[in-house]
Amino acid sequence: MKPLLAACLLWLCLPFVAHAGGLRIDAGHGTQRWSGTQLLARADVREVSIPADVAYGRAMHYRAVPLRALLPGLAAGEHLQFVARDGFVAEMPAEALLNRQGAQAWLAVEDPARPWPALVGKAASAGPFYLVWTNPQAARIGPEQWPYQLAAIRVLAGADARFPAIVPQAGAVADVRHGFEVFKRTCFACHTMNGEGDARLGPDLNLPYNPTEYLRADLLRGFIRNPQSLHRWPEAKMHGFPTQDSLSDADLDAVLAYLRYMAKHKAAH
Ligand code: HEC
Numbered sequence: 535m536k537p538l539l540a541a542c543l544l545w546l547c548l549p550f551v552a553h554a555g556g557l558r559i560d561a562g563h564g565t566q567r568w569s570g571t572q573l574l575a576r577a578d579v580r581e582v583s584i585p586a587d588v589a590y591g592r593a594m595h596y597r598a599v600p601l602r603a604l605l606p607g608l609a610a611g612e613h614l615q616f617v618a619r620d621g622f623v624a625e626m627p628a629e630a631l632l633n634r635q636g637a638q639a640w641l642a643v644e645d646p647a648r649p650w651p652a653l654v655g656k657a658a659s660a661g662p663f664y665l666v667w668t669n670p671q672a673a674r675i676g677p678e679q680w681p682y683q684l685a686a687i688r689v690l691a692g693a694d695a696r697f698p699a700i701v702p703q704a705g706a707v708a709d710v711r712h713g714f715e716v717f718k719r720t721c722f723a724c725h726t727m728n729g730e731g732d733a734r735l736g737p738d739l740n741l742p743y744n745p746t747e748y749l750r751a752d753l754l755r756g757f758i759r760n761p762q763s764l765h766r767w768p769e770a771k772m773h774g775f776p777t778q779d780s781l782s783d784a785d786l787d788a789v790l791a792y793l794r795y796m797a798k799h800k801a802a803h
Pocket of ligand 1: 678717720721722723724725735736737739745757761765769770771772773775789
């Protein structure tokens, strides 16, 4: 990316994310900032029970607002981005949130008077704002769709329109195109591709080298299921996809096909 363009993008993004406290919501008609206290005072706050909480790995109870209620006017076909304080960015179609039956999205709000426990192995909790789901299996909501320590939620164009250098060409085979969809839902929450993307947690997966160029195929596959099988270190931030629920074998094959394809379609750098 050209330095000037990069500087402009940083300038655009930083004020949005790097604001201490509060949650910024931009549903496409101006930004609104909510404090935890304001959210907890809403009439639609509920107690929700989450039997298999993703961030804590156990059952949890929260005070939460139905996310839909915070995004008035949200329409099918729109696209949302959830930006966490640590650089994790979840991309999601509006359809997932508009659901009235089945899986339902809630914004869990930490009450400073009753703080949540620290996350396993971390100093901080999942708060002050955390996206949780009731009935997640009904819509196949994956672990990357539970962003915690949220700083901002915004409605914006889908990733394909914003980041053309991650998109396979029209003639790419079905496996590669499917792998691209899996990539956007999973890896793209932490990694960039061809230098494009908003996540800042993991390294770029194509520049300068694509992992399919330097990692033996079986080791790469094993790494995605369990990163500690390749490098063992306690500070690793990639948790991996150990189960078929988190990433099926077919989806894993497809994501690898997409990575191999992208190795041959590098952005000029
Ligand atoms: C929660 C964030 C997160 C997600 C989701 C994620 N990664 Fe990672 N990944 C990281 C981080 C951070 C690193 C750097 C090492 C570390 O801290 O674990 C990394 C490292 C890697 C590496 C480098 C291995 C090496 O040593 O060269 C590969 C390859 C990789 N990830 C592939 C993937 C793929 C493919 C997906 C999607 C199926 C994915 N990652 C999803 C955060 C993530």
